[in-house]
Amino acid sequence: MQPTLHLGQTLEFDGNPFHAGLDAARHRRRGGVLVAEGRMLAVDEGETLRAAHPQAQVTDHGARLILPGFVDAHAHYSQTAIIASWGKRLIDWLNTYTFPEEMRFADPAHAARIAETYLDLNLANGITTAACYCTIHTESVDALMRASEARGLAMVAGKVMMDRNAPEGLRDTARSGHDDSAALIARWHGRGRLRYAITPRFAPTSTPEQLESAGALFAAHPDCAMQTHLSEQAEEIAWVRALFPQDTDYLAVYERFGLTGPGAVMGHAIHLSDREWAALRDGGTGIAHCPTSNTFIGSGLFDMDRAQGLGIPVGLATDVGGGSSFSMLRTMAAAYEVAQLRGRALHPAELVWLATAGSAEVLRLGHEIGRLAPGRMADLVILDLASTPVIAQRAARATGFWEALFPTIMLGDDRAIANVLIAGQPLRP
Template sequence: MPAPTLLLGQTLSFVKNPFAAPLEEAVRHHRHGGVLITAGKITEVGDGATLKAAHPQAEVVNYGDKLICAGFVDAHVHYPQTGIIASWGKRLIDWLNSYTFPEEMRFEDPVYAAEVATRYLDLSARHGVTTMASYCTIHPESVTAFFSAAQARGQRVVAGKTCMDRNAPEGLRDSAQSAYDDSKTLIDRWHGVDRLSYAITPRFSPTSTPAQLEALGALWAERPDCLMQTHLSEQLDEIAWVKALFPQARDYLDTYEQFGLLGARGIYGHAIHLEPREKDRLRDIGAGLVHCPTSNTFIGSGLFDMKGLIDNGHRVGLATDTGGGSSFSMLRTMATAYEVAQLRHHPLHAAELMWLATQGAAQVLHLQDQIGNLAPGLEADLVVLNLASTPDIAQRSKRAEDLWEALFPTLMMGDDRAIAATWIGGRHHDAQ
């Protein structure tokens, strides 16, 4: 077995959810800390000098006063939209028709799909993202490209073939049967292999017929170990469209529920304009909700009710929603989440933002026992933050009297320059 690696620096980990416990109980911060990595796993976290003395054979990487924390977990992305991120848009449907659908048609070409998958994983690693849940396209080649690229890096990812059999262009539609067959084949090929997990992926109710939703619900019942990801209540005109397409449904969520697509391993992106019944059902079933703040503001979707949903017992994670979102950066995502919460009159603390981007998102993906924290036994996916990465940030953090004052400027103003290092599976990936 190779010698362990010891990372030295400030360390930040969670022992409780900071939304539910006082900060002093929820967070563990070592000013001069260390993280010991052995064979891709975190084996010890604690005082740096103590760990160094106890493990003299360890290879030491000293990050000084930089902050070592869990790698960011991006719970909702569309890697095929990498090339069209930050495209001028109007409403959701216009954006899909103008940019998304034409670009996704190109992913039938496995060479193009592999090129974009590699580019996306490179870009996300530069921003400290170590795990993501991605929608692919209707083409099985797009899934194979993404999983292959992640597997080569030893990276933990979630992905699935996006299924659409109506209200999409010719050449970007499958069928109820092919969606089932393709997804099942991909599950058998990739799910649980190395660090890869499959998510059954109907894009959203308007682009799937009842027959397709029923087929995917049947597949999920056969493979309940898989996740299921989709979109829910993103925009008001989208909700009106869903009601017109499913006149018998009680609400938007019911268009999934009646076909077996509501469950604890379900991941529902956006979830902005929820009805009371939807909130109750999602909470009671233990489903995961994903807040995509840069997307919600960029496309004009609305303001996610973080406090209301958290207080009501929902599981919530954070996501960039690349490329409807306008950044690959989870720092930028945290900054926008803070601004959205301010507009909802409930400011989020730096600890809460960091929790949403690590443990919260990992819990939504049912991966909290593998990733999302600095704790012995977890996989060594880490990000190292430079809390003085630009003159703007440095002059503010210099005045800080505690960790949170030092960290908050980076959450609000940081970008890829703040990512001093990204570690995936215990191996260093150049972030610059």
């Protein structure tokens, strides 16, 4: 197959800029990405690649920025239709909005419609991979996986396990949750670009017996992801303390049942004790930072610097529909604002890292996606750095690349997504 050479601005990472410094990021004003058979063959100066591969078909993106596709480390596709619902905190949000909506996913046709809408919205915003919570219904997983497979997407998803503190019709059992998940793993995990995530919703909606069965699944399938929620709101933490009085803290519940360690991703992780911080560091458990939902639902301010300083893997997440935007640009902007409220301005390089390589590494997909690098899949976003009049006039005054990029991070939306490539195939002509 004839290779394609994509020309434009490029941004590569040799390492995590939180740890290695800003020199870990390399910007090329006129870079190139050579793609063939769905993968990146080379990333270099554009003219160097053009001279070395004269036979390549050239697609010139001008001054637009070529990035790896955005990776959403935590989302609820089943909440697509209830995004931006008014006025509730976490537990009331679940009871008022989430649970009634999730009941509808027993209908395969409804699940299929929402899966298609969710993926359309993701791709319109440059999100090429996401880690999704489905519902308790196996139909909800089948719908999302089937739609993702048809589009050639790398998707991580799992059936929610939930056997208490939920309405009738939204509860499974410790046995059925285990068996349904095991069947879904057999059906979807490792099929093409699809990966399964063992998904107990959070400790309050699972009995100890179900958490034990989830841990047994994770032990039996260590190459799967494991996703759940941790310490999002004070009321939730108090609830966990009442339900699990024998455990030292919230994280200790998951530790007891084998639901931590590499491949485990904790959503939120805002209100942590010193012991929990140390346990996350020592065990290799990852965190999905969900800044728009943390502010929208009033949860609190995640401590990015502490997490990065401890070497805990951190990815960025929309958390739709508690999160208030499908845009990873808006999510980066919210991460910047949350960090500002904690006293530090995150650099644009750090924000881009979180939305790409950081999330990919949390999901243990960093060898496949998340960076511009030879051998990775050619899931790419072509970003217009002058997509609206207000962004264009600000970028025109920039004295360097980072100053030109930052207005798009803070003010950009789906209009900034000029194109998306999945395994080298553009979604738009």
